Amino acid sequence: GDSVTQKQGQVTLSEDDFLFINCTYSTTTYPTLFWYVQYPGQGPQLLLKVTTANNKGISRGFEATYDKGTTSFHLQKASVQESDSAVYFCALVDLAGYKLTFGTGTSLLVDP
Amino acid sequence: GPKVLQIPSHQIIDMGQMVTLNCDPVSNHLYFYWYKQILGQQMEFLVNFYNGKVMEKSKLFKDQFSVERPDGSYFTLKIQPTALEDSAVYFCASSPSGTGHGQLYFGEGSKLTVL
Numbered sequence: 001g002d003s004v005t006q007k008q009g010q011v012t013l014s015e016d017d018f019l020f021i022n023c024t025y026s027t028t029t030y031p032t033l034f035w036y037v038q039y040p041g042q043g044p045q046l047l048l049k050v051t052t053a054n055n056k057g058i059s060r061g062f063e064a065t066y067d068k069g070t071t072s073f074h075l076q077k078a079s080v081q082e083s084d085s086a087v088y089f090c091a092l093v094d095l096a097g098y099k100l101t102f103g104t105g106t107s108l109l110v111d112p
Numbered sequence: 113g114p115k116v117l118q119i120p121s122h123q124i125i126d127m128g129q130m131v132t133l134n135c136d137p138v139s140n141h142l143y144f145y146w147y148k149q150i151l152g153q154q155m156e157f158l159v160n161f162y163n164g165k166v167m168e169k170s171k172l173f174k175d176q177f178s179v180e181r182p183d184g185s186y187f188t189l190k191i192q193p194t195a196l197e198d199s200a201v202y203f204c205a206s207s208p209s210g211t212g213h214g215q216l217y218f219g220e221g222s223k224l225t226v227l
Contacts (some may be wrong), residue, residue, distance in 0.1 A: 009153075034215075042156065043116070043203050043218030089155060098143055098207070099168055100216055102155040 002027045004090050004103035012109045017075040021106045023064075023090035026071065031092040033057075033066050033073045034100070038087040044102075047075075047088070080112045113136040118204050118219035119186075126227050130192035131221045135204030137187055144187045145205040145216060146179065148172060155203070161187065191224075199226045 003026045013019060025031065032051045036044035048057035053068035064075045073090055090103040117136040125131050137144055146158040159169040161179055176195070181187040187206075191198055201223045205216040 043205070043220050044216075045218065046215055071150065087152065091159065094189065097158055098162070099157055100145075100205075102147075105155070107152045107153075 001100045002031070002092060004092055004101055006090055006103035006106050008106045009104070010107045010109070012111065013080050014111050015081055016079045017110075019062075019075070019080045019084070019108070021075040021088055021090075021108070023075065023103060024070045024071050025073060025092050027092060029100075033064070034091040034093070035062065035064055035073075035075050036089040036091055036102070037112070038089065038105075040086075044089055080108070080110045082110045085110045086107060114141075116204055116206055116217050116219035118202075118222045118224055120221045121220065122225070124225045124227065127196055128193045130190065131194055131224060133189045133191075133202050133204070133224070134186040135154050135188065135219060136205075137204065137206030138217050139207065141206035141217070142209045143207045144179075144181065145207075147203045147205065147218075149201045149203060149221070151215060152201075155175075158189075158202075182219050193225045194224075196226050199224060 005024045007022050034049050035047040035048045038044040048059040050057040050066040056065045062077045087105045087107050089105045091100050093100050139171045139192045144161040148156045156198040157170050158173045160167045178190045201221040203218050203221045
């Protein structure tokens, strides 16, 4: 079955630091890849989405490249702000179904 | 943006009782989902629902769980009877068809505490 791996459970940075959150996936089909962000007390919300291999998704200063060769979809941001503190989920949906499979989430804390 | 509403936001019940969690999805969305989240981390898929039927369910969707959307009203998750391990935050989500495939809109969650 489909799976998504996020090795970092928690990341702590200072404002203006560079952010890198690791995500790798496993699937037998051609997935669409997502990053969702969850702020405290809220449900996850879509941050960015990429449907085609080797394409990059960009949103609100965040970016992620769908790398089919390494089956990765790492999330990056050049300069984080305190308001970016949240839990970030990598996720995929395959072409056959309508089920969104999430990674375990990475909790980002940005100190002012 | 589009809003998914969940009622109640928090429910405390005794083990063995029944609970119904209600979801008002985004209007005109056709696909509905329930996810379970424990300790603010892992989002675990429970079930998805389309055209009045369960399309797919996970191993977490035990026999005590059921979903329905009678007459286009609330999309509900019922647990009867509840167990201690059902304590979690349950998120409802909806999505449009076609090109919206995979883009889910989540509610703010219903926190269930089973004592």
